[in-house]
Amino acid sequence: MxxxxxxxxxxxxxxxxxxxxxxxxxxxxxxxxxxxxxxxxxxxxxxxxxxxxxxxxxxxxxxxxxxxxxxxxxxxxxxxxxxxxxxxxxxxxxxxxxxxxxxxxxxxxxxxxxxxxxxxxxxxxxxxxxxxxxxxxxxxxxxxxxxxxxxxxxxxxxxxxxxxxxxxxxxxxxxxxxxxxxxxxxxxxxxxxxxxxxxxQLEQSVQELDFELRRMEKVQASMLPTRLPSLPYLGLERHHQTARRAGGDYYDFFPYPDGTLGILMADVSGSGASATSLMAIVHTLAHTCPAECTAPGAFLAYLNRHLSDRCNSALDTFVTAFYGVFQPVTRTLRFAMAGHPPPRLLLAGQEAWRRRVLDMSDGLPLGLDRQERYGESQVVLNPGDMVVLYTDGVNDLESPDGKPFGVNGLDLALATTNPQTEKPMEKVVRALRHHAGARQIRDDLTLVLLRCK
Incomplete structure (x- = not known):
């Protein structure tokens, strides 16, 4: 052997x-x-x-x-x-x-x-x-x-x-x-x-990720208003579309005991699950804001302090926001902004709108500097006037050849809407879809319209 x-x-x-x-x-x-x-x-x-x-x-x-x-x-x-x-x-x-x-x-x-x-x-x-x-x-x-x-x-x-x-x-x-x-x-x-x-293994990982994203999508949907407030003095409309299953756009309404209505729109930088997670934190902070911080500037400062201290330094992200409080008796909208795209104010006319840009007050996005202070501005609305809030996904929406929709596209869609016969939200959404064509959106799209009655 x-x-x-x-x-x-x-x-x-x-x-x-x-x-x-x-x-x-x-x-x-x-x-x-x-x-x-x-x-x-x-x-x-x-x-x-x-x-x-x-x-x-x-x-x-x-x-x-x-x-x-x-x-x-x-x-x-x-x-x-x-x-x-x-x-x-x-x-x-x-x-x-x-x-x-x-x-x-x-x-x-x-x-x-x-x-x-x-x-x-x-x-x-x-x-x-x-x-x-x-x-x-x-x-x-x-x-x-x-x-x-x-x-x-x-x-x-x-x-x-x-x-x-x-x-x-x-x-x-x-x-x-x-x-x-x-x-x-x-x-x-x-x-x-x-x-x-x-x-x-990749297919299994994708399935697991898709399952988690579906769960995250449901979490995000649960944090957005299921129904809009029905108010005798203010009409509300909304359009919300995520680029993925879940995103970082957030809007909300806060009826206060004195009859005023708080209106919040926020946009977390980035997209996907991480943006939704931070959006959940913003939602929690907004709904636990103390009574002495309900004025627009104080409200944003409260969110900013907590995000700066607890979240954004570790996540390397930020949040843009608009917060306004509408007073029905005087039809006054008092507001403050944190790096957010300025709303459009459309003044009602017989056949066309007259447009103003509400860019009077602005500050740094939330989470960048805890010492930031947010100034306030106000505008008086007349019956028929409309305020358009939106996130930067509307501006940045690209056509198949890469051309952004831009604020000019938004202004054009609003300017060509007949106040007497057309619904502005439907007109803007049609314009966005026509502009994008078959191109997949890369950022969340959110629009909220406030119309004074």
Whole structure:
């Protein structure tokens, strides 16, 4: 018996040796004309490319191996995700039931040492022409009775992580000339199956992310008013559209005991789940604002202090905001702004609007400087006058050729609306959709219209 566990006649990637009829049985492919061999290989590749499950792909590959190099048995081992010198037996022709190594890894035996361990950690393809297996070898149950082996390593990052061992009951049962093609084919299969696993993991991650975004979308929707306040002195309309499942645009209304109405519009920088999370914080702060901070400037200062202290320094983001309080008796809108796009005031006329821009008071966005103070301005509204609040997603909405909608697009849509016969919100939304065409929006869009009665 040879001193090496691999047997006396093992050889590393061998020099080309012409096979002899007495030592190597002809494979199926050897007996076929070139055209038929090419057709067989092509059909195998096509079948592999159609697989969406790694276990099914493995069956196709193993069937191809039997066609390329007839064998009497097979065993496969893997050291993926295991410390040296451990390895896992993933397949064996001696097993009565097939185990899916990707779904039921816990059912597979983990061992160390032996012929299979030496081959796997040796990182080289081998042909063992006279296989001799000691009874104490951990692979004995899989290798006993076989007399030769073709060991095909599959590499990842330069290391053999998987080894497929083809087995024959006859000594010198494998043609050394075929080993290079087997290694090439095996590693192409190994890379394809690994990519398939990555694609499956990516799909699962996307599904989990999509589930979380749907949950976040519901969270955001729960923080926005389900119904607009019904008031005898002020008509309200809204339009809200997120760029993704969830975003950072926020609007709200706060009826106060003295009959006034607080109106808040805010826009968290960025989009997606992080913006929605910060929007939730803004919502909480706004609904817990103490009574002495309900004036517009004090309200924004309160939000700014808390966001500066607790959130934005860590999140590296900010919030623009408009907050106004409408007094129904005097029809006065008193307001303050924190870096937010200035509202449009449309003064009612018989056939056209007269436009003003409410840009008299502004300050830094919330969360940048806790010492920021926010001045206030006011405007008196007459019946029919309208205030248009919006987020910068309206300005930045791009056409298919990359042209932004801009404040000019908003002003044009409003200016061409007949006060007597058309609804301004519907006109603006149609203009936005026409401008965007088939282009997907990149930022949330929010509009709120206040119309004095």
């Amino acid at each position: 040879a001193s090496s566990p691999l047997g006396a006649q093992d050889s590393p990637v061998p020099r080309p040796v012409l096979p002899t009829p007495s030592s190597v049985g002809p494979g199926i492919l050897n007996l076929l004309p070139v055209e038929e061999r090419l057709e067989l290989v092509t059909e195998t590749m096509r079948e592999l490319s159609r697989q969406t499950d790694p276990q099914s792909m493995a069956r196709v590959y193993l069937r191809h191996l039997r066609q390329l190099l007839p064998n009497d048995g097979l065993v496969a081992v893997s050291r993926r995700d295991l410390p040296s010198p451990h390895y896992r037996v993933t397949r064996s022709s001696r097993w009565r039931e097939e185990v899916d190594p990707w779904l039921h890894r816990e059912k597979l035996p983990v061992v160390t040492g032996g012929i299979l361990g030496e081959l796997l950690y040796g990182n080289e393809p081998r042909i063992i022409e006279d296989l001799q297996v000691p009874a104490n070898d951990p692979g004995y149950e899989h290798l006993n009775g076989f007399r030769s082996m073709a060991a095909i390593p599959m590499y990842d990052q330069g290391r053999a992580l998987v080894l497929v061992a083809l087995l024959s009951k006859n000594p010198k049962g494998f043609d050394p000339e075929k080993l290079p093609d087997l290694v090439l084919t095996g590693n192409l299969y190994g890379r394809a199956s690994h990519n398939l696993i990555l694609a499956r």
